[in-house]
Amino acid sequence: MAYQPDRSQYPVKKEDGTLDIDLTSGKYLKLWQGPQHPGITGNMSVELTVCGDEVVEGKTHVGYLHRGFEKLMERRTFIQCFPIVCRICVPEPDFNEYCYAAAIEELAGIEAPERAHWIRTLILEMGRFNSYMMYLGGQAGSLGLGVIGQWTTYVRDLMLDRFEELTGARIYHMFILPGGVRDGLPDGFEKRMEETLQEAERVLEDVHDVMFKNAVFRKRTIGVGYIDPALFEAYGVTGPNARAGGVCKDVRKDQPYLVYPELDFAPVVGEDSDMFTRADVRRRDTLMSIDLIRQLLSKMPSEGPVMTKLPNVLHWTIPRGETYIRGECSRGEYGYYLVTDGSGFPRRVNVRGPSYTHAVALLERLIVNTNIADVAALMVSLHTYPPEIER
Amino acid sequence: MHDLYAKLKDHFPLGPLTEQRADLSFFTVGREHLRSVMLHLRDQEGFSHLVLLTAVDWIEDGVFQLTYLLNNRAACQDLGVRVMLPRENTSMDTIHDIWPTAATYQRELREMFGIDFPESPGVNDEFILEGWTGIPPYRREFDTKAFSEENFTHREGRETHDPAEHMKKQLYPDGE
Numbered sequence: 001m002a003y004q005p006d007r008s009q010y011p012v013k014k015e016d017g018t019l020d021i022d023l024t025s026g027k028y029l030k031l032w033q034g035p036q037h038p039g040i041t042g043n044m045s046v047e048l049t050v051c052g053d054e055v056v057e058g059k060t061h062v063g064y065l066h067r068g069f070e071k072l073m074e075r076r077t078f079i080q081c082f083p084i085v086c087r088i089c090v091p092e093p094d095f096n097e098y099c100y101a102a103a104i105e106e107l108a109g110i111e112a113p114e115r116a117h118w119i120r121t122l123i124l125e126m127g128r129f130n131s132y133m134m135y136l137g138g139q140a141g142s143l144g145l146g147v148i149g150q151w152t153t154y155v156r157d158l159m160l161d162r163f164e165e166l167t168g169a170r171i172y173h174m175f176i177l178p179g180g181v182r183d184g185l186p187d188g189f190e191k192r193m194e195e196t197l198q199e200a201e202r203v204l205e206d207v208h209d210v211m212f213k214n215a216v217f218r219k220r221t222i223g224v225g226y227i228d229p230a231l232f233e234a235y236g237v238t239g240p241n242a243r244a245g246g247v248c249k250d251v252r253k254d255q256p257y258l259v260y261p262e263l264d265f266a267p268v269v270g271e272d273s274d275m276f277t278r279a280d281v282r283r284r285d286t287l288m289s290i291d292l293i294r295q296l297l298s299k300m301p302s303e304g305p306v307m308t309k310l311p312n313v314l315h316w317t318i319p320r321g322e323t324y325i326r327g328e329c330s331r332g333e334y335g336y337y338l339v340t341d342g343s344g345f346p347r348r349v350n351v352r353g354p355s356y357t358h359a360v361a362l363l364e365r366l367i368v369n370t371n372i373a374d375v376a377a378l379m380v381s382l383h384t385y386p387p388e389i390e391r
Numbered sequence: 392m393h394d395l396y397a398k399l400k401d402h403f404p405l406g407p408l409t410e411q412r413a414d415l416s417f418f419t420v421g422r423e424h425l426r427s428v429m430l431h432l433r434d435q436e437g438f439s440h441l442v443l444l445t446a447v448d449w450i451e452d453g454v455f456q457l458t459y460l461l462n463n464r465a466a467c468q469d470l471g472v473r474v475m476l477p478r479e480n481t482s483m484d485t486i487h488d489i490w491p492t493a494a495t496y497q498r499e500l501r502e503m504f505g506i507d508f509p510e511s512p513g514v515n516d517e518f519i520l521e522g523w524t525g526i527p528p529y530r531r532e533f534d535t536k537a538f539s540e541e542n543f544t545h546r547e548g549r550e551t552h553d554p555a556e557h558m559k560k561q562l563y564p565d566g567e
Contacts, residue, residue: 017512063519071529075536080554106412233439236492255414255467314559323411324442324460324469337460339447350445361492390519 019057021049028056031372035064039142039376044359044386046379050372058367058375060360066390073349078104078178079313081346086172088351089388092131094123095329096351097176099336102257102325104178107340108318110308116180118300121258123175124327125289125296126163129200130156131330132286135383139279140211142377143220148211155200162193180307190297197290204286212280221276225366225378229273235365236357239332241382244281245273251328263295275381282330282383317344324352331355331383353388360389392416392468395436403428406473417458417471425474426484429459433489437463438470444486444496446504450531453478455506459486476506485511503529 012020021028034045043064049057069088073081085100086093098120105112112120133156137149160170165186167173175182211217227237229245242249250267252260268284270277310316318340326335332354341347363382370378396408396418406419420428432438438461447456457474476483485508487494497508498518505527508514517523526533 063517063521066519068528068535071533071535074531080558234491236441236490238440249464254464313562314555321411322417322447322458322471324415324471326442333442335442337443337445337458348445348447350443352443356495357492360495365491 019049021057027051033375034061039379041138041359041379041382041384042386044384044389046363046367046375048367048372048375053372055367055370055372055375058364060363062360062386062390065387069391070349070351073346075345077314077344078316078318078346081349082174082177083172085351086174087387088391089329089334089353089385090171091134091385092127092329092331093172094127094176095327095334096336097174098124098258099325099327099334100338100349101176101178103323103336103338104318106323106325107321107338108178108316110179110310112178112180112308113305115184115301115304116306117258118296119181119184119306120176121260121263122293122296122300123163123166123173123181124258124329125292126159128330129286129289129293130159130163132282132289133159135282135330135380136207136211136279136286138380139275139377140207140217142380143217145211145214145217148207151203151207155196155203158196158199162189162196165189165192177307179310180305182307184306185300193293193297197293200290201287204283208283212276212283218276220374220377221274221279221381222272223274223276224374225275225278225370225381227273227362227366231362231365235362237332237362238354238357239328239330239383240268240278240281240285241332241354241358243267244270244278246271249332251326251333255326257325257327259296262299263292265292265295275377278381278383285330315344317342326352329354331358331385334388351388351391353385353391355382355384355386355388358382359384359386392470395470399428399431402431414467415469415471417473419473419475422474422476422483425459425472426486426489428472429461429486429489432461432470432472437465438468440464441486441490441493442469444493444500446500446506446529448478448504448529448531450478455481455504457483457500457506481505482507482509485509485514487511503527505530 014020029050031048031050032045033048034040035043045061047059047061048055069084073084085096088096133152137152140148164170167175227245229247232242232247238249248267248269253267265288268281268288270281320340320342322339324335324337326333335352337350339348399405403424409417440462442460442462444459449456454475455478459472461470483506485497494512497511498514500506501514502518502520
């Protein structure tokens with residue numbers, strides 16, 4: 001059982017529920033971790049109040065890259081929103097494209113061809129792999145193991161090559177559109193993907209040996225950053241953060257979408273709900289993604305259309321309605337709530353990114369009583385991406 | 392979903408049920424019953440996961456629509472509970488005591504739509520914007536283009552296209 005500090009007594013709470021922290025006493029110190037800091041996950045910051053080397057309070061601050069994506073979409077036609085949605089999550093942009101496209105298809109009554117579903121699933125799994133590679137490098141780097149990040153960046157780059165030959169772009173692909181995907185697989189794609197996957201497996205084996213068996217990494221992550229599974233529902237915890245605590249939440253199984261019912265897999269689950277288990281769940285989930293990519297390429301139909309003919313997208317109106325589309329991204333439940341009003345523009349788009357709950361309410365709770373040296377690793381272990389918080 | 396809706400309707404006055412998909416439904420409830428409905432759905436019906444809380448501005452009707460989306464994982468069901476609120480001096484009961492994470496959503500709605508949630512922790516603290524004094528920017532009357540023209544200068548040397556004309560030429564060169 002992981003160590004659980006008693007957070008009820010220290011420091012004392014005032015009548016209004018806030019902490020009684022007198023900065024002039026010399027006992028406490030305010031410290032900003034971020035937005036310019038190697039130990040922060042992207043463009044956010046955490047305002048820490050420390051007593052010695054122990055954090056007594058932490059507040060998440062976001063807004064450093066707010067562009068009002070949701071608002072900007074309200075004055076663009078449905079098709080014009082695609083260059084915007086992918087930018088809501090840089091390391092794994094494809095979920096935005098899929099969720100937004102699927103929401104439009106549902107409200108507009110469009111059916112994408114079957115082959116497009118297979119290619120969409122392939123893209124989402126490739127994106128998941130890339131996102132996990134960034135995570136593993138970041139998690140190791142937050143504890144001083146810098147070389148892991150170089151290895152995982154190398155294999156991520158190989159996967160970006162596959163993205164480039166499939167979609168024409170490395171980061172923002174804009175390949176999934178309402179009605180299907182832009183194109184089929186290029187010639188010889190399967191062979192080159194297999195080479196990439198074999199190289200990824202070799203590197204992940206090295207990562208397992210060097211990171212997960214490393215005494216420093218184990219000492220600093222086992223039993224640290226424990227999330228009580230009883231908090232999962234209250235704090236909206238999903239994805240690997242929940243699965244590491246023994247709760248098998250995985251949208252791919254719970255409410256299957258695209259071609260996941262055709263694939264053979266079992267969600268990766270851990271038990272201890274600490275930083276080490278979360279890292280291990282993600283490492284094993286990466287191996288599962290590799291397996292899923294192989295299954296997809298072997299089972300995918302090689303012939304058939306990939307796109308349905310759309311109405312003139314410049315004069316495209318969608319009847320009044322509302323829907324919610326979700327998927328399981330590398331961080332948890334990703335979803336789009338789309339409201340239409342019968343015009344040619346979305347009435348409201350709301351993006352539900354898993355970081356919204358993980359990086360604010362959950363992090364602010366977990367950070368209390370953490371040693372200041374563990375703050376960076378704790379934040380990375382929740383695997384958060386700020387753009388999906390502020391949208 | 393019909394069974395659950397009928398059961399709830401025995402206890403609370405509800406608007407009509409909209410079944411968007413087999414696993415996604417919506418209904419509207421009065422603000423005075425929202426908390427009771429939420430507690431009932433969480434504790435009695437297994438809708439324990441608050442997926443999101445957001446607002447839609449129906450400016451032409453003079454109302455905000457709050458959407459509370461709940462998920463019951465065991466039953467593979469999603470339920471959207473809508474509450475309609477007048478746009479002027481809008482305030483709503485907080486649900487942070489039911490789901491602590493709702494405090495973040497409520498803080499954002501306060502900032503972006505101007506909807507107040509009294510007693511929600513930190514609801515008046517700045518969340519995303521810093522030093523914002525204008526109207527809440529996600530309201531429909533906030534004009535993003537006018538804001539941008541007022542606050543940012545034009546950069547010389549950048550070629551610009553009218554997006555509609557440019558896309559028309561790119562997508563339909565034959566004038567379809």
